[in-house]
Amino acid sequence: MQLPRNIAIGHGAIADTARMCTELKLGKHAIIVTGRTTREIAGESVSDILASNGFQTDIAIVTNADQANIDATVKTARDASFLVGVGGGTVIDVAKLASTLLDIPFLSVPTAAAHDGIASMRASIARDGDTVSVPAQAPLGIIADTEIIARAPYRFLASGCGDLISNYTAILDWQLAHRLRNAPYSEYAATLSRMTAQIVMDRAETIKPELEESARLVIKALVSSGVAMSIAGSSMPASGSEHKFSHALDRIAPKPAMHGEQCGVGTIMMMYLHGGNWQRIRDALRTIGAPTTA
Structure with missing residues (x-):
């Protein structure tokens, strides 16, 4: 580790x-x-x-x-x-x-x-x-x-928020892989990863351009998300089907968006497929100022 x-x-x-x-x-x-x-x-x-x-x-x-x-x-x-x-x-x-x-x-x-x-x-x-x-x-x-x-341009911070919120569906995919294919799973890493997404969702209305407090909140969450991956020994706590969607856009889109922006949009879609509250994901991204459509 x-x-x-x-x-x-x-x-x-x-x-x-x-x-x-x-x-x-x-x-x-x-x-x-x-x-x-x-x-x-x-x-x-x-x-x-x-x-x-x-x-x-x-x-x-x-x-x-x-x-x-x-x-x-x-x-x-x-x-x-x-x-x-x-x-x-x-x-x-x-x-x-x-x-x-x-x-x-x-x-x-x-x-x-x-x-x-x-x-x-x-x-x-x-x-x-x-x-x-x-x-x-x-x-x-x-x-x-x-x-x-x-x-830095606010778009970067909003992209970071999209990458963090995508942890929700990454964890759901990870749990599915654990149940169906016995993939190694760490509840501690999953909980830490989920917490970073939850912080951004709960504080979406306070994340604004040119505010150091917003930068501090997002950077701390990004560090915690990275630590969750180190604990798990893989990217699974923070990278699932929503990241596959982003990688597909990188290949086929004439002008791909930022990584976190694409992951945020992918999270809306994958949460819908998981039967979860995709509207809450969409609303949080809108509040932050991140894209909700590809």
Whole structure:
């Protein structure tokens, strides 16, 4: 079971980067894995904070979550002590997989709260024209600066809510797989995953643009969802038929929407097929401002 050992969430949390790296005894050579835009948002700041505290830092720019970017990051980080993924899902997934291949730890520093990959032990990469989910190590530490996350376009936060609400049908599918095929099932992981979805549903009316409290609520739930997957040792607490629906849209839609947006729509459909209260799912997504139709 791989779980984050240190988590910092709050206003200005990025300032804790050097302290966390020291507490976790990660070594002194860090590669900051980031994107072109997120380098300006937070990547340079993380690099400067570490450098001013005696760390050697280099920056690796990621453009896509594919094997070429993973290989390039591995090559850059060959002599590094640890990686720091600063950005969105693409950046963090590349940092996650590169650190797994190098067998060194990594920190997750999300700049948006779009999905639960910021804390999970899975990564999504492009392969042969498709997007596949592959096993990887979970981050050893997570630093989520709510000031930065609240400034990101609200669509990212709404997408994160869709990804969290989809846990409802993922758990129903998991329970079905356990009953019909004796798939391994963890009630603890399922309960934790369900709780993250419930928090978002119950607080839907309070989730608004540019509010740090909204960013804090969603990011905490996303971290908990990622931890639920680590406890289960699989993605089943947070990924079911609604995610299959999203992956299908990725393949056939001329212009796919964001991952969490598609999962939210898929959750409405799959809850209907489970005979559950799909209207409540739809209403919560509408209240948040996430799509309810594909």
